[in-house]
Amino acid sequence: xxxxxxxxxxxxxxxxxxxxxxxxxxxxxxxxxxxxxxxxxxxxxxxxxxxxxxxxxxxxxxxxxxxxxxxxxxxxxxxxxxxxxxxxxxxxxxxxxxxxxxxxxxxxxxxxxxxxxxxxxxxxxxxxxxxxxxxxxxxxxxxxxxxxxxxxxxxxxxxxxxxxxxx
Numbered sequence: 001x002x003x004x005x006x007x008x009x010x011x012x013x014x015x016x017x018x019x020x021x022x023x024x025x026x027x028x029x030x031x032x033x034x035x036x037x038x039x040x041x042x043x044x045x046x047x048x049x050x051x052x053x054x055x056x057x058x059x060x061x062x063x064x065x066x067x068x069x070x071x072x073x074x075x076x077x078x079x080x081x082x083x084x085x086x087x088x089x090x091x092x093x094x095x096x097x098x099x100x101x102x103x104x105x106x107x108x109x110x111x112x113x114x115x116x117x118x119x120x121x122x123x124x125x126x127x128x129x130x131x132x133x134x135x136x137x138x139x140x141x142x143x144x145x146x147x148x149x150x151x152x153x154x155x156x157x158x159x160x161x162x163x164x165x166x167x
Contacts, residue, residue: 012118015136016110022143023106025163026053027099029150033157035095042153049153051087052146054098057105058086059142063135064109067122072108076101109139 009017030038030049038050054076061072076093077085089098118133147163154160 011133012113012136015118015133015140016113019136019140019143021164022140022147023056025147026056026143026150027102028164029147029154030095030099033154037157038095039089040157042156047087047149047153048089049150049157050089050095050098052150052153053102054089054093055086056143056146057098057102060102060105060109060139062125063130063139064112067124067130067135068112068116068120068132069122070108070112073104 030053039048041048058075058077065072079085116132118131120132121129124130
């Protein structure tokens with residue numbers, strides 16, 4: 001888990017540490033819950049905690065790997081067939097599978113971040129050029145957005161609140 005906030009350092013380090021802080025919050029939001037609570041739809045659209053983890057894993061692979069021509073490995077969904085498939089955890093997918101997918105995506109993204117300059121240019125899924133700088137900012141905000149959703153879902157599941165473990 002990431003320690004502290006990025007208060008000093010270079011731009012890339014600060015952006016990466018900000019992303020890591022939100023990634024860690026995502027994992028903390030699912031910690032200690034059983035499979036039923038992680039999969040329970042908590043909104044009319046069916047949003048659940050584990051589905052958001054799966055979605056964020058796919059987003060990391062799409063933005064950090066596909067956009068920069070890097071291997072993603074197998075994906076447990078097919079967005080071409082169903083654009084919502086990355087948000088659903090299928091019955092055959094275990095919690096451990098989804099958490100491992102997120103860890104794999106995070107590691108692949110971290111390799112891209114380590115190996116490329118902030119000004120490196122890739123191509124987004126919709127065809128526009130994107131810099132690594134943009135992708136880092138986008139994924140930090142996307143992860144923070146969904147961590148916020150997870151704050152609410154976790155509170156509804158068992159009353160736990162907060163964005164990180166208190167000392």
